[in-house]
Amino acid sequence: MRVVLKYMRKGAANYISHLDMQRAFGRAxxxxxxxxxxxxxxxxxxxxxxxxxxxxxxxTNGDYLEMRMQDGxxxxxxxxxxxxxxxxxxxxxDVFEVTGNKKLMSLNDSxxxxxxxxxxxxxxxxxxxxxxxxxxxxxxxIANDRRGKPVDIVPLIRQLSVDGSVLYALLKNxxxxxxxxxxxxxxxxxxxxxxxxxxxxxxxxYGKIGGGVLPFTALKEKAAAGC
Amino acid sequence: MKWNDIEKPARxxxxxxxxxxxxxxxxxxxxxxxxxxxxxxxxxxxHILYEVLNSMEDVYAQxxxxxxxxxxxxxxxxxxxLTTLECGQPLHGFDMVGFNLSYxxxxxxxxxxxDLGRIPMLAADRGENDPIVIxxxxxxxxxxxxxxxxxxxxxxxxxxxxxxLCELYLxxxxxxxxxxxxxxxxxxxxxxxxxxxxxxxxxESGEIASVCxxxxxxxxxxxxxxxDFDGARAMHRPVLPYIGTVHDRCTLEIMRGCANGCxxxxxxxxxxxxxxxxxxxxxxxxxxxxxxxxxxxxxxxxLSSGDYSHISELMQALMDRxxxxxxxxxxxxxxxxxxxxxxKLQQVRRTGVTFAPEAGTQRLRDVxxxxxxxxxxxxxxxxxxxxGASTVKLYFMIGLPTETMEDIDGIVELVRAIREEYYRVPxxxxxxxxxITVSASCFVPKAGTPFQWEAQEGIDSLREKQWYLKDKLRxxxxxxxxxxxxxxxxxxxxxRGDRRxxxxxxxxxxxxxxxxxxxxxxxxxxxxxxxxxxxIDPAFYTTRKRSFNEILPYSHIDSLISGxxxxxxxxxxxxxxxxxxxxxxxxxxxxxxxxCHMHGGEE
Numbered sequence: 106m107r108v109v110l111k112y113m114r115k116g117a118a119n120y121i122s123h124l125d126m127q128r129a130f131g132r133a134x135x136x137x138x139x140x141x142x143x144x145x146x147x148x149x150x151x152x153x154x155x156x157x158x159x160x161x162x163x164x165t166n167g168d169y170l171e172m173r174m175q176d177g178x179x180x181x182x183x184x185x186x187x188x189x190x191x192x193x194x195x196x197x198x199d200v201f202e203v204t205g206n207k208k209l210m211s212l213n214d215s216x217x218x219x220x221x222x223x224x225x226x227x228x229x230x231x232x233x234x235x236x237x238x239x240x241x242x243x244x245x246x247i248a249n250d251r252r253g254k255p256v257d258i259v260p261l262i263r264q265l266s267v268d269g270s271v272l273y274a275l276l277k278n279x280x281x282x283x284x285x286x287x288x289x290x291x292x293x294x295x296x297x298x299x300x301x302x303x304x305x306x307x308x309x310x311y312g313k314i315g316g317g318v319l320p321f322t323a324l325k326e327k328a329a330a331g332c
Numbered sequence: 333m334k335w336n337d338i339e340k341p342a343r344x345x346x347x348x349x350x351x352x353x354x355x356x357x358x359x360x361x362x363x364x365x366x367x368x369x370x371x372x373x374x375x376x377x378x379h380i381l382y383e384v385l386n387s388m389e390d391v392y393a394q395x396x397x398x399x400x401x402x403x404x405x406x407x408x409x410x411x412x413x414l415t416t417l418e419c420g421q422p423l424h425g426f427d428m429v430g431f432n433l434s435y436x437x438x439x440x441x442x443x444x445x446x447d448l449g450r451i452p453m454l455a456a457d458r459g460e461n462d463p464i465v466i467x468x469x470x471x472x473x474x475x476x477x478x479x480x481x482x483x484x485x486x487x488x489x490x491x492x493x494x495x496x497l498c499e500l501y502l503x504x505x506x507x508x509x510x511x512x513x514x515x516x517x518x519x520x521x522x523x524x525x526x527x528x529x530x531x532x533x534x535x536e537s538g539e540i541a542s543v544c545x546x547x548x549x550x551x552x553x554x555x556x557x558x559x560d561f562d563g564a565r566a567m568h569r570p571v572l573p574y575i576g577t578v579h580d581r582c583t584l585e586i587m588r589g590c591a592n593g594c595x596x597x598x599x600x601x602x603x604x605x606x607x608x609x610x611x612x613x614x615x616x617x618x619x620x621x622x623x624x625x626x627x628x629x630x631x632x633x634x635l636s637s638g639d640y641s642h643i644s645e646l647m648q649a650l651m652d653r654x655x656x657x658x659x660x661x662x663x664x665x666x667x668x669x670x671x672x673x674x675x676k677l678q679q680v681r682r683t684g685v686t687f688a689p690e691a692g693t694q695r696l697r698d699v700x701x702x703x704x705x706x707x708x709x710x711x712x713x714x715x716x717x718x719x720g721a722s723t724v725k726l727y728f729m730i731g732l733p734t735e736t737m738e739d740i741d742g743i744v745e746l747v748r749a750i751r752e753e754y755y756r757v758p759x760x761x762x763x764x765x766x767x768i769t770v771s772a773s774c775f776v777p778k779a780g781t782p783f784q785w786e787a788q789e790g791i792d793s794l795r796e797k798q799w800y801l802k803d804k805l806r807x808x809x810x811x812x813x814x815x816x817x818x819x820x821x822x823x824x825x826x827x828r829g830d831r832r833x834x835x836x837x838x839x840x841x842x843x844x845x846x847x848x849x850x851x852x853x854x855x856x857x858x859x860x861x862x863x864x865x866x867x868i869d870p871a872f873y874t875t876r877k878r879s880f881n882e883i884l885p886y887s888h889i890d891s892l893i894s895g896x897x898x899x900x901x902x903x904x905x906x907x908x909x910x911x912x913x914x915x916x917x918x919x920x921x922x923x924x925x926x927x928c929h930m931h932g933g934e935e
Binding site: 122125136148 | 340345349572574622628
């Protein structure tokens with residue numbers, strides 16, 4: 106059976122790479138004694154895949170991974186069993202069974218982020234707010250991606266809003282295009298002429314589910330409804 | 333702090349599973365490893381001592397590793413001190429700061445950590461409120477080159493001494509003893525060496541004239557070992573790193589000491605007597621570590637796991653117990669017979685075999701007492717090839733005592749013979765394409781071995797031999813790797829050096845030396861400049877042959893291996909006479925009847 110786990114991470118866990126995150130989950134599953142399905146071969150590993158890799162340094166309140174458990178396994182204690190063997194920096198928020206065979210990864214549509222700037226004063230907040238508005242209203246806006254290459258970020262932005270020193274962004278997150286929130290953050294800071302550090306947290310991942318765009322938790326209802 | 337420009341920030345974050353947090357404790361102990369996190373977290377001693385110390389109610393041990401160059405620069409730039417992972421406390425705020433000294437080339441990192449930790453670098457400059465700086469680990473066989481930087485060393489195995497030191501410290505604190513009095517009392521614990529109490533003088537030749545123990549401390553410092561190794565505290569809940577480390581698996585220590593007596597091997601002698609941990613205890617430990625970490629791989633740790641008396645029983649028990657959890661058990665390597673043994677177990681992938689013949693001819697292998705024959709090697713590789721393996725790794729040393737070009741040619745011959753064995757296997761039966769990796773390190777004479785009086789071969793001639801091999805080993809499917817001769821030269825300086833080298837080390841550090849074990853960061857010129865500045869000729873420590881009656885810089889440290897035995901072994905080496913393993917015949921190394929239980933501890 107396919108089981109989806111929604112999880113959060115914070116603190117020290119923010120600095121784990123995608124590969125290390127996979128390993129951390131694999132080990133937690135073994136510690137907790139979860140009844141998972143292993144691959145065949147000389148190096149059996151847990152059949153597990155993440156919806157969308159998270160960059161080093163980012164926190165999350167809404168990331169997803171799926172794993173295979175033995176058919177008929179009891180999933181009601183998976184959440185508490187895993188949380189008991191994780192540190193408080195990684196915790197499982199939800200566990201549910203899904204039907205069908207489409208990988209979460211192939212359903213990705215967009216992801217919501219909060220970008221919290223550590224600003225010096227109120228004036229900087231205003232500058233950031235004005236810049237975000239300007240970018241939102243532009244037909245196109247060329248920013249430098251993480252390798253320094255120019256990229257038009259406007260088509261990759263679904264929605265932006267500012268609350269105080271926090272920028273909320275819903276950004277495209279598909280195989281044929283995704284915007285890393287740090288690229289947006291750097292573009293905003295440089296356009297606004299503000300020097301500030303920032304922290305990024307992924308708030309939720311959205312997938313193309315049942316003809317709409319919904320948080321992956323919607324798969325739970327779908328499975329429950331028997332589709 | 334902004335982490336965007338720091339490589340692998342997880343190195344500095346702490347917060348890993350099984351980290352220990354205490355409110356506070358009377359004695360705060362910083363366990364330091366002078367290399368990056370990934371290397372330090374792979375060190376078994378750090379994990380054992382972390383558990384031993386933290387099991388003491390009044391002690392709180394926290395970990396600190398050497399910051400990589402980017403982080404070191406950032407700490408300097410932001411004027412921040414180096415801190416521990418658990419509580420982010422600067423090193424200078426600890427009562428005790430202990431360094432694991434596993435290899436000589438980490439010394440500059442020790443200075444970096446003291447410096448960034450804001451601890452006065454020289455022991456002589458430390459006052460009542462500064463931490464007691466402790467060194468332990470393999471290098472304490474000869475701690476003289478770094479004696480100026482340490483308040484005390486633990487010579488030998490540390491898990492018992494460290495407890496005694498902490499108890500003494502807590503008592504001294506209660507009674508208000510001075511730092512110096514604490515050190516004097518500490519110096520009377522077996523295994524504790526306080527350099528301050530031992531003064532050396534030099535003869536005109538540069539050799540040591542005498543080493544004088546001051547009043548109130550033993551004349552010789554005796555190495556310590558754990559008598560009841562089976563019952564000794566092992567690691568049970570190791571801290572689980574978030575990021576991949578060098579040895580990222582469950583490591584089970586099954587044995588200490590080695591009975592083989594390879595004459596170049598410092599570890600082999602310095603961990604004697606041979607002691608085994610029982611299968612039951614190892615199994616219980618495995619159980620505990622796997623359930624505390626979720627590791628999917630187990631490996632056994634000892635100097636020669638093939639010699640562990642219940643190796644088959646243990647391997648089988650581990651595989652049976654953990655098969656269902658898909659935990660794999662890695663085979664102990666190095667021994668020729670281990671491949672055959674592996675086949676018996678029939679649960680391994682047959683991809684390759686690894687040997688450490690160390691020398692190219694039987695004669696030279698007899699000189700170094702490496703009991704492996706060409707027939708052993710060729711027989712084993714043939715079987716391996718016939719069962720589908722096609723990868724061979726070979727480890728050699730060059731520059732060994734009595735070595736001639738014939739021995740170097742022997743390496744080439746052996747590689748050639750191994751290739752022939754491969755082609756002797758009918759094509760349909762043998763595995764893919766043959767790959768032989770030949771690795772040659774430069775011999776470094778080490779303290780406490782029968783070769784401690786030997787001259788190291790000069791850099792130029794070592795390099796010539798490397799080039800010669802490189803040329804001769806241009807064969808299809810053969811890859812040749814060799815060590816930097818300059819690095820081996822420096823290692824040799826510190827391996828048998830004396831206290832005058834502390835100044836050299838400090839000068840090199842101040843000139844930027846750090847991470848010397850990392851090829852990209854090592855600069856021989858820096859050290860050369862430091863030697864010149866201090867008026868010291870490094871060749872005095874490397875290419876100079878010592879006489880048997882020279883007072884060696886570490887002669888006041890009793891390694892428990894008798895000097896007469898070492899001389900005997902050295903003389904046997906010259907006549908290419910092998911000494912059988914202690915399991916066959918006692919060679920009277922000094923531990924017979926003094927903790928060694930082979931042959932009932934008798935000769």
